[in-house]
Amino acid sequence: MNKTENNKAWFLVLPVVILVAFSAVIPLMTVVNYSVQDIFGPGQRFFVGDEWFRETLRDPRLHEAFVRQLLFTGTILLIQIPLGIAIALTLPTKGWGVSVCLVLLALPLLMPWNVVGTIWLIFARTDIGLGGWSLSQLGIDFNFTGDPLHAWITVVVMDVWHWTPLVVLLCYSGLRAIPNAYYQAAAVDGAGAWAVFRYIQLPKLSGVLTIAVLLRFMDSFMIYTEPFVLTGGGPGNATTFLSQFLATAAVGRFDIGPAAAFSIVYFLFILLFSWMFYTAITRISTGTR
């Protein structure tokens, strides 16, 4: 059997190629270009090879920011995923309560991110903010602008408030998609609530959970706006995560070369981690090891 070769079809892909080129490939290549040069001004640029990469990777401040970032992402994943599943399991499944709950849950997701930061900035203040004031009334000397631990807790709680609803909505849709016959079969087989969760709900949620974890990993790894508004990375460098570090280098100090080198490393790391994670999860859920 002969396959018809028709290379004209490639022209149909052209619009997408152009679009992707301008939106992703060309900007990315610009960054690559910056990362291998030392630029002093227009016309004054020198090729430096991998020097910026080596310098960036050795920077202890970057190492600290990286550890902080891992800690933050790990913390919020550990809180948001179980919490999201738990809330999704308790949501109503019929009646007017469904739409009320879904709308309430979607609210944090609809807010502009700097507004989220501002809300929590006010909320955490001990003089005019409900949260901060309540804590100080309870006798806790709450000070998120001065105490690194308090700042951390505030940022984590804010992120949980902001993003857990996404996990809830994903899980809720996953739970709704489980045919009723599964629950009926489990009831007939004498399975308890835990067995139903462990052997029906959790396996059936594995698809949406993969998406939830990936989205939450990538988003939290790139978190910028909310801590920027809330703590500005402080106190000291206590809540300076990778994006903030990058922005300070690129915009604050105008070190374009190191910032570009770091951007590429950052990008590759997220890509690598997402890929590893995706592969691991799909292997577990299909049962190949």
Add this chain to the structure above:
Amino acid sequence: MARIEFQKLAHSYLERPVQPADFALKEMDFAWEDGGAYALLGPSGCGKTTLLNIISGLLRPSQGRVLYDGRDVTALSPAKRNIAQVFQFPVIYDTMTVAQNLAFPLRNRRVPRAETQRRVTELVDMLELQPVADRRASGLTADQKQKISMGRGLVRDDVAAILFDEPLTVIDPHLKWQLRRKLKEVHERFGHTLVYVTHDQNEALTFADKVVVMYEGEVVQLGTPQELFEAPAHRYVGYFIGSPGMNFMGAHLVSDGIGIDGTEIVLGGHWAAAGRQHARSRLAIGIRPEFMAVSAVPRDDAVPAQLLWVQDLGNFKLVCARLGPHEVMAKLPEGETVPTDGAHLVFRPEWTKLYADDRLVA
């Protein structure tokens, strides 16, 4: 293993049912004997699955009681009732192997490990699942998955009854026969009470000792396949069981008996007596095509009819004739000669039935 009994059982999916049409199951009272194989037969939406779910306890009836061996179980959960149920579409636990799937109902009941192992091995052999026993259940074909579902129903030998809700819908025709035979084998060996829901009359008639025919939320007849065939208690049973279905002709009361609409035929005797008791009802005369004979010459017990067509179907002949406004089918044995014109239809009195408001009265 239990005798299942219903007392004034009825169910509605509405919160406040008022009229009969609001009920998915209309009030019923009957009992199924311990160890019997029952088929629940009826068209889609007649309430078969509702009744099954009430027996298993997945659904709580709006009124009435369900008794197992005289014990009221209406308020008990399926687990407490110790019942097994197999659903129309395969339900398997994706993350478990085939063997673990089969062991699941036993594990939930804390059956000792050795006993579980023994039962699972036995079932794996019986259902011919050996090659896949240690594979994950999620990658299997639909009929293998359904075998697992059925296996989970069969794995406990102390269950009160095993309920099947059209379990062979997703199975290939050649496997259907094989699995049905397997079920029959299991039934003979363990003597469970089996209830089998289906809308396929062949499946019902080959599987069950007793067939329960349901129609619009009512049990219209409970009987052996032979009883359903020879004396359908309801018009629906008449045309649902048998192929082609029973012939029905509208009838009315005349001074000396029951007259078939649009013809000169009048039935006297016991039909007339029964017909008079149901004078206000809608009457119909029914006769199975199998019990209809066709004669070329006029006879005392035959009426002239116009022959429409004859179809030779290999092992029998199907004859269609016009009698007044009615089209009547007759199923004749192979080799019987069919008159080319001037046919006379023979109504044998023992097989000629009178129905009043769709129910058999004589």
